[in-house]
Amino acid sequence: xSGNEPRWTQTWLGGVRAAGVDxxxxxxxxxxxxxxxxxxxxxxxxxxxxxxxxxxxxxxxVQLVLRMNPAESPWAPVVVFAIQYILLVGFMxxxxxxxxxxxxxxxxxxxxxxxxxxxARTVLLCLAVPALIWxxxxxxxxxxxxxxVVVRM
Numbered sequence: 001x002s003g004n005e006p007r008w009t010q011t012w013l014g015g016v017r018a019a020g021v022d023x024x025x026x027x028x029x030x031x032x033x034x035x036x037x038x039x040x041x042x043x044x045x046x047x048x049x050x051x052x053x054x055x056x057x058x059x060x061x062v063q064l065v066l067r068m069n070p071a072e073s074p075w076a077p078v079v080v081f082a083i084q085y086i087l088l089v090g091f092m093x094x095x096x097x098x099x100x101x102x103x104x105x106x107x108x109x110x111x112x113x114x115x116x117x118x119x120a121r122t123v124l125l126c127l128a129v130p131a132l133i134w135x136x137x138x139x140x141x142x143x144x145x146x147x148x149v150v151v152r153m
Contacts, residue, residue: 012035030108030149040138041103041150052097057081082122090118098150108147117146 027033027040057080061068065080088095094104095110108114113121121142124130130141139149
């Protein structure tokens with residue numbers, strides 16, 4: 001084995017990119033730009049938006065709705081999260097956390113997501129696991145099921 005050839009483990013541990021396959025940038029096969037407005041949102045922005053939304057929902061449960069400890073009723077923040085997500089994404093295309101992170105949910109046809117796909121997307125997002133399985137365009141199973149993509153504003 002010469003010094004320039006990758007070790008055999010580098011081709012399967014590093015994925016297809018390590019094997020020299022060019023897959024393009026996230027969103028290229030969807031017709032989205034590589035950078036700027038309309039580009040696929042990165043994981044940092046998506047996680048930041050989710051954390052902000054989760055903090056808001058937990059605060060609502062603790063301070064306004066139930067005046068309870070979220071540890072005693074762990075599903076209460078999830079219910080508040082689902083309600084705010086359905087309402088805000090369904091009617092505005094983004095949550096408070098999305099807005100602060102500079103991202104929004106878009107339908108694959110370029111418009112705003114419809115209410116029924118947002119319902120499906122929200123249920124899958126609340127289950128968490130579908131959001132952790134994604135494709136090369138950074139679309140989780142919840143995005144694929146609802147025919148949406150999260151893009152930069």
